[in-house]
Amino acid sequence: MKYNPAGIETKWQKIWEDEKLFKVEKDDTKEKFYCLEMFPYPSGKIHMGHVRNYAIGDVISRYKFMQGLNVLHPIGWDAFGLPAENAAIENSTHPAVWTKQNISYMKQQLKKLGLAYDWDREIATCDPEYYKWEQKIFIEMWEKGLIYKKKSHLNWCDDCNTVLANEQVEDGACWRCGNEVAIKELDGWYLKITDYADELLEYTDKLPGWPSKVLTMQSNWIGKSYGAKIDFKIKDIDDKITVFTTRPDTLFGATFMSVAPEHPIVKTLLAGTEKEKDGLAFIDSILKDDKISRMDDDKEKRGFFTGRYVLNPVTGIDMPIYIANFVLMDYGTGAVMAVPAHDQRDFEFAKKYGCDLRIVIQPKEELSLETMTEAYSGAGKLVNSGQFDGIPNEDAKKMIIDWLDDQNIGESTINYRLRDWQISRQRYWGAPIPFISCDKCGTVPVPMDQLPVKLPDVNFNPDMRGNPLDKVESFKNTTCPKCGGAAVRETDTMDTFMESSWYFMRYTSPDCDTAPFDKDQANYWMNVDQYIGGIEHAILHLLYARFYTKVLRDLGYINIDEPFKRLLTQGMVCKETYKCPDHGWLFPEDSTDGKCSKCGKDVTVGRVEKMSKSKKNVVDPNKLIQEYGADTARLFILFASPPERELEWSDTAVEGSFRFINRVWRLIQNNVNLFKEELPTSTEDDITKEILFHTNVTVKKVTEDIERYQLNTCVAAMMEFVNNLYAIEPKIQDGHKTHFKDAILTLMKLMAPFTPHAAEELYEMTGLPGHISRSDWPSFDEKLTQKDEITVAVQVNGKLRGQIDIPRNMGKDEVFVTAKQNENVQKHIEGLNMIKEIYVPNKLVNFVVK
Missing domain, CATH: 3.40.50.620 (HUPs)
Incomplete structure (x- = not known):
């Protein structure tokens, strides 16, 4: 067959x-x-x-x-x-x-x-019946104080026409469509993920089964840092700006203040002043940039002087307040005390806008404002810092925080990079948020017995823009479950990451x-x-x-x-790209012998990249299955690379996987009668030992590597096993058939998770009952994974001069005698004085001669 x-x-x-x-x-x-x-x-x-x-x-x-x-x-x-x-x-x-x-x-x-x-x-x-329960959980989270609604500046994708969470912005673009992200001020629902920041961070050390790279990424994203909150009084206004800093030791060197354009204090600073019009225009220009690019160290530092000042609480100097493009409301308090002598970003900004510099940390090689070409961010002793002069800056951090606390102008605090999860989406195809807005009762949850709040029918067409639910009056207009009066249903839907x-x-x-x-x-x-x-x-x-x-x-x-x-x-699946000068990116099947199948022009073969529909460097699984079968597709993709690494596509390797399954098929078909005839008593000889050795070694290797998820080496071990069985097959006598049959059955079982269809069919051919998928995984005998005879390398003065085959665990003196009988070894020790004889059991002999 x-x-x-x-x-x-x-x-x-x-x-x-x-x-x-x-x-x-x-x-x-x-x-x-x-x-x-x-x-x-x-x-x-x-x-x-x-x-x-x-x-x-x-x-x-x-x-x-x-x-x-x-x-x-x-x-x-x-x-x-x-x-x-x-x-x-x-x-x-x-x-x-x-x-x-x-x-x-x-x-x-x-x-x-x-x-x-x-x-x-x-x-x-x-x-x-799924999102009904999600709505119930949403209400329960709100009742527990884990959900709230507020207006804020949010990431907005104009192409997808919806809000994005910070985590959904990648290099300034929408994670889904790649469109540039802008900032809009909108109402939104938030989940208090920050309430769990400490536990989320703590458990990154309690997940040993996770890749360290992922845990590091999460730890960095949560971004826990220790420092101080410090209040800066605004001059001529009865208000203050609070900053968070991890460098209280530099407080005496703060000479200006930078605030985020989204900071609510900005409108107060500009209101009714000659700076208001230009300031608001500057803010609009900044908010067009995405947050990621604003954080880029290489991006030009831009600022706008508000005309206002804060007082440095320890030096009493007036510090000009700037709106700055590099300060984000999402980090710290949205305001930064700028210390240009000891922070490179502040240094560049100060040089550009003519702000003062003040050295407050001196290293051994003293700094001078006249010669400074960059900020000094290293360690040293405090100077120009009042009662803290002469104290090492690291020691001074806690002392300054304690002093600020005593003066009621600051306090020790912990800050997080993580922000609450914004889950409102202005789109139709998502779970409706189960809340109602009533002028009399405020924000009211939909009663539990009225869940699910189902999506209404909407007619979709190419001219649609905006939030479809906001336009369905029968859905939007409802009654308040508390007072029975007219109310408006929430028309935002939940972020799809809620479902997952x-x-x-x-x-x-x-x-x-x-x-x-x-x-x-x-x-x-x-x-x-x-x-x-x-x-x-x-x-x-x-x-x-x-x-x-x-x-x-x-x-x-x-x-x-x-x-x-x-x-x-798992790693990405990658393949080279193909491009025609006239037809652009081509599917692999549209490039034949380096020519475009559409126009015959030369095709440029590009670098190996992640398979993507946009660049057409994709392989259709259906075509692969039709030509070679699912087992081949599975085997290739498991064998081509370790699971966690990128996999480079290879048509030749696909064909190789198909040939391997055929080899297994022929081997078992050639010996299927072993399962249907009465077999004689086993002969215990060298061939039997060889069968048992290869069988047990393979079972051990495959079992251990599946447990480590190194599936590619599992396939390699099975391929080697098949080669060994083919080599043994011609030597088989009646007394070897039982062990050879067992070896073939073992091979089928090892193959079953990888190529389940072929394994089931071959198993059925043997006449054994049940399904191989439900059979027992083969075990191995550790003793049988070691050969009785081993090969030992023989060195002379550390250089390989020969090999000897000896019984395992042979006595040291006998090993030396056997090694000296090797013809090539004899040539290199003859006539020389033996200084030392070294033997690493079952591995290596080394003769040191002079």
């Missing part, structure tokens, strides 16, 4: 589905294992990044199944979001229709990969209709033992999910502190 992946894979996918082979239930008598890949957005088509992500998770899940664990491996759809709404507007359809069509198509694509999912747990976050912050808990009991999830089920299955997804979510989804889990714990829903025990961040 020839290996025919198309027929085999369709057959086994149907069997698995009909028999619900991977359906699981809570079982307190079994050890559980929860394996999860980040669920897909239903964009309409899976890509090779999906294939890699899900193939990794599937190997781990199938391996754990075969180990006898109770494995939860679910799938669902992150179904809300802007692309669905944008597609609906473009095509005059409805986001729900577009989304459901895409889910249906992608579901069939995923099933073609043979993934071991419990499809009975499938969820879609756009289902009202708890979906992994809904999987534990997706049909629960009394709560977001059944607490008993969740406490059995959670935490997720292995989570798999891209590192690009480090400070988005992964941080939000950690926060949300802690909130659900505090609301009494679950008894865990963290959602994910282990995290694997």
Whole structure:
């Protein structure tokens, strides 16, 4: 029988589905294992990044199944979001229709990969029965004081026509569409993630199963720092500006004040002055820049003098107040005491705008204002600092803070870079925020028994702009649940990261209709033992999910502190690009022998980059499966690179993976009768030892490497095993057949998580009962992973001069005698004095001669 992946894979996918082979239930008598890949957005088509992500998770899940664990491996759809709404507007359809069509198509694509999912747990976050519970949790968070609404300057994407959280702005652009982000002042709903800043930070040291890179990124994003808050009185106005500084030791050197253009004090400073018009124009020009570029050290420092001054509380000098482009309201207090002699950014600003410099820290080589070409930020002793003169600046920090506290002009404090999570989105395709605004009663939650607040029907067309819900009067206009009077429903929807912050808990009991999830089920299955997804979510989804889990714990829903025990961040799938001078970027199939298939012109082959639709350097998984089969696609993508590293696409390697499966197929077919005939008693000889050695070494290697998730080396070990079995096959006599049969069965079991369809078909050919997917994972005997005879290197004066084959653990004196008999070794020691004989057991001999 020839290996025919198309027929085999369709057959086994149907069997698995009909028999619900991977359906699981809570079982307190079994050890559980929860394996999860980040669920897909239903964009309409899976890509090779999906294939890699899900193939990794599937190997781990199938391996754990075969180990006898109770494995939860679910799938669902992150179904809300802007692309669905944008597609609906473009095509005059409805986001729900577009989304459901895409889910249906992608579901069939995923099933073609043979993934071991419990499809009975499938969820879609756009289902009202899902977001109903999200709305309930939202209200409970509001009641607990974890949600509030306020007006503030927010990141705005004009292309997506919505607000973005700070974490959703990447290099000044929208994370979703790449459009430049602007700043708008809007009302918005906020979640108090800052209330959990300390715990989120603390637990970055309690997640040993996470990549250190991700934990470092989260730690830096939370950005905890220690310092002082100091009040600066505004001259001629009954008000003050408070700053946070980590450098109270430089307070005596502060000569001007920089404030963010978004700072609420700015309007007070400018109001009714000759500076007001120009100042407001300056602010508008700054707010057009994104926050990331404003923080760039290389960006030009721009300022506007407000005409106002603050008093330095320790020196009494007047400090001019500038609005500065590099100060952000999101960091500290939105105001910075500028110390130009000891901060490079302030130094450059002072030189540009003619501000004073004052040296307050002197190193051993004394500084002079006349010769300074840059700020000095190192250590030294305080000067020009009153009673603190002569004190090392590090020692002076606490002393100055204590003094400020005594004088009631400052206090020791802790600051965080992290800001509360803004979740309001001015779009339709998201979970409605369950609140009502009443002139009499204020902000009122929708009663629990009226949930879910469902999205109303809207007709989408290409001319649509703005928030669609704001234009649906029947939805917007409602009655107040408190007083019964006329009221207005909230028309913003929730950020889609809200849905992905708890979906992994809904999987534990997706049909629960009394709560977001059944607490008993969740406490059995959670935490997720292995989570798999891209590192690009480090400070988005992964941080939000950690926060949300802690909130659900505090609301009494679950008894865990963290959602994910282990995290694997898989690398990108990359391929070279192809470009035609006339037709631009080309799909790989449109470039043949270096020529454009459309016009025949020479094609430029570009560098290897992440696969993307925009540059068309993509490989269609469907075409790959049609040509080679899902098992080949899986095997290649698992073998080509360690999971956490980038994978470079190679058509040759794909063909190599297909050839390997064929080799396995032929080997087992050639010996399938071993499973159907009475085999004679085993012969214990060198061939038997060789079979047992290769079998046990391979099982040990594959088992240990799956546990380390080094799946590429697992495949390499199986390839080597197949080579060894082919080499042994011609030597097989009747007395070797039992062990050879066992070796072949072991090979099939090792292959089962990687190439499940071929493994099932071959297993069925043997006539063995049941499914290989539910068979036991093979074990190994440590003693049999070591050969009785080993090869030892022989050196003379540290240089390799020969090798000897000796019995393992041979006596040292016998080893030296055998080594000296080696012909080449004899040449290099003959006639010389033996100074020393060294033996590293079972590894190395070294003769030192003179």
